[in-house]
Amino acid sequence: MRRGPFREGDRVQLTDQRGRLSTVTLTSGDAFHTHRGYLPYAELVGLPEGSVVRNTAGVEYLALRPLLSDYVLSMPRGAAVVYPKDAAQIVGMADIFPGARVIEAGVGSGALTMSLLRAVGDAGSLHSIERREDFAAIARGNVETFFGGAHPAWTLSIGDLADVLPVVTAPASVDRVVLDMLAPWENLDAAATALAPGGVFIAYVATTTQLSRLAEDVRADGRYTEPQAWESMVRGWHLEGLAVRPEHRMIGHTGFLLTTRRLADGVDAPVRRRRPSKGAYPTDGTGAPLGEWTAEELGERAVSDKKVRRVRRDVGQGPSAD
Ligand SMILES: C[S@@+](CC[C@H](N)C(=O)[O-])C[C@H]1O[C@@H](n2cnc3c(N)ncnc32)[C@H](O)[C@@H]1O
Numbered sequence: 001m002r003r004g005p006f007r008e009g010d011r012v013q014l015t016d017q018r019g020r021l022s023t024v025t026l027t028s029g030d031a032f033h034t035h036r037g038y039l040p041y042a043e044l045v046g047l048p049e050g051s052v053v054r055n056t057a058g059v060e061y062l063a064l065r066p067l068l069s070d071y072v073l074s075m076p077r078g079a080a081v082v083y084p085k086d087a088a089q090i091v092g093m094a095d096i097f098p099g100a101r102v103i104e105a106g107v108g109s110g111a112l113t114m115s116l117l118r119a120v121g122d123a124g125s126l127h128s129i130e131r132r133e134d135f136a137a138i139a140r141g142n143v144e145t146f147f148g149g150a151h152p153a154w155t156l157s158i159g160d161l162a163d164v165l166p167v168v169t170a171p172a173s174v175d176r177v178v179l180d181m182l183a184p185w186e187n188l189d190a191a192a193t194a195l196a197p198g199g200v201f202i203a204y205v206a207t208t209t210q211l212s213r214l215a216e217d218v219r220a221d222g223r224y225t226e227p228q229a230w231e232s233m234v235r236g237w238h239l240e241g242l243a244v245r246p247e248h249r250m251i252g253h254t255g256f257l258l259t260t261r262r263l264a265d266g267v268d269a270p271v272r273r274r275r276p277s278k279g280a281y282p283t284d285g286t287g288a289p290l291g292e293w294t295a296e297e298l299g300e301r302a303v304s305d306k307k308v309r310r311v312r313r314d315v316g317q318g319p320s321a322d
Contacts, residue, residue, distance in 0.1 A: 002065065002148055006044045011145070013070055014039075014061040023066055023074040034059070068118065071146055072111040078138040079108030082180055082204060083254050085234045087115035093259060094176055094202040098124060102176045103169065103194060105129040105161040105187070110139030112180060112204075117143070117151050127155045129164045165190045172196045179203040182210075185217035192223040195262040206255045214258055222269055224260040231256045 002010060006026060014022045014032065024032050026041040037057025044053060049064050066074065069084035082090070090112065096102060096119035107113055107130035116126050130136040136158050144150060157164050161181075176199060177191040184203040191201050201224065205211050211229055218227045231254075236247040263269060312318050 005046050005048055006063070006065075008041075008045060011066055011071070012044060013064050013066040013074075015064075016059060016061055021070070021074070023070070032061075068114055068146070072109075072114065075109065075111075075142045075145070076138060077109040078132075078135040079106070081109050081111035082115075083111075083251070084115075085232055086204060086254055086257065087112050089232050089257055090178060090202055090204065091115055091119045093257065094178060094200045096120060096176055096178075100124045100175045101173065102126045102178060103129070103161075103165060103174050103191075104178045104180075105165075106131060106135070106179075106181045107139040107156065108135055108180065110142040112178070113139060113143055113154070114146055116178065117147070117154055120153050122152050124153050125155070126153050127157065127168055129157050129159060129161045129168075131158070131160045133158050161187050162190045165194055169194045175199050177201045184210075185214045188217055188221050188224075192221060192262060197262055197264040199262045200259060201262065202257060202259045204255050204257055208256070211256045211258060218258070218260050219269075223263055223265075225263060225269065227258050227260040229256055229258040 006012060008026050008028050010026045012024055012026060014024060016022075022032065024041070026044055028041070030041055032039040032041070032055070034055070036059055037055040039053060039055040039061065044051070044063055047053070047063065051063050053061055053063055055061070072081055072084060072087075090096070096116060098119070098121040100120050101124065102116055102120055104113060104116055104126060105128065107128045110128075113126065113128050116128075120126050128139070130139065136156055140156055143154065155168075157168060161179075165187075171193050173196065174194040175196060177195055179187060179191070179202070181187075184205065188201075195201065201218075203214055205214060215227045215229065218224045233250070233252070235250045238245055238247050309319065
């Protein structure tokens with residue numbers, strides 16, 4: 001991270017009087033042009049962060065270097081990025097610590113990569129694996145722009161996680177595996193081999209169907225603890241005089257997170273004391289899986305015929321006596 005007065009090559013976030021943000025790079029001889037005047041970048045060079053500058057038409061801008069959370073939302077994207085609120089949850093709940101040995105896939109645009117690098121620090125190691133060469137190139141550009149060059153803890157490999165991971169890591173040598181991809185369950189075996197006992201596996205998925213598949217496959221694998229899943233919703237607040245209330249708009253959905261931990265080899269996952277609710281796993285009574293979903297199979301409580309008859313009577317619609 002750069003500190004001190006603005007220099008050529010810095011990314012700077014300009015906020016106008018209406019709160020609109022523009023992120024610019026201080027390129028020599030260039031300027032920030034708008035329909036109301038322009039601001040030569042040379043006027044920013046040498047000023048401290050938090051300065052207010054005026055363009056040629058007198059429009060004022062507050063100038064700051066973007067925070068990581070600002071940067072990921074304004075940087076060029078190939079794939080969708082993990083939002084700052086989810087990156088914060090991943091770092092916190094997967095316990096990504098300074099010095100940790102972490103595997104990440106896929107890399108996409110590199111947004112989550114930057115939070116992971118911040119958390120492991122220079123003494124840690126983050127090996128990021130991305131199967132698309134073009135996305136990997138975008139991620140490298142974003143990460144190196146943000147850190148002002150190559151990060152000492154970062155290695156980026158191109159390929160499929162299941163192929164690359166066994167080649168780049170010895171068994172049981174990794175503290176954390178972080179997956180953001182369409183089908184994370186396809187990599188549970190490779191992740192279990194790489195993770196040290198007690199290591200954390202965390203995956204970010206966008207839909208409930210992915211979450212369900214992942215949870216069941218984690219249980220079926222046998223080398224992981226009982227999975228935990230959650231989502232986070234962040235509601236901003238409007239602060240103006242007495243009008244202190246939640247913002248009217250918010251991001252309603254980004255994704256779900258699931259964590260589990262690697263058991264020691266040869267240990268059976270403890271038997272769950274709580275039995276799954278009746279019908280949570282659809283079968284035809286002989287144990288064979290059923291194709292169709294019913295209300296009970298989705299965990300809804302079955303309503304007895306007796307109750308339905310009573311409710312019908314209560315609303316004056318009782319069945320006829322015959
Ligand atoms: C949603 S993007 C990741 C975004 C990234 N976390 C970020 O914050 O910018 C998912 C990425 O996973 C990659 N991917 C999917 N399956 C993969 C696999 N098996 N191995 C490696 N990369 C994979 C895709 O090419 C894609 O770039």
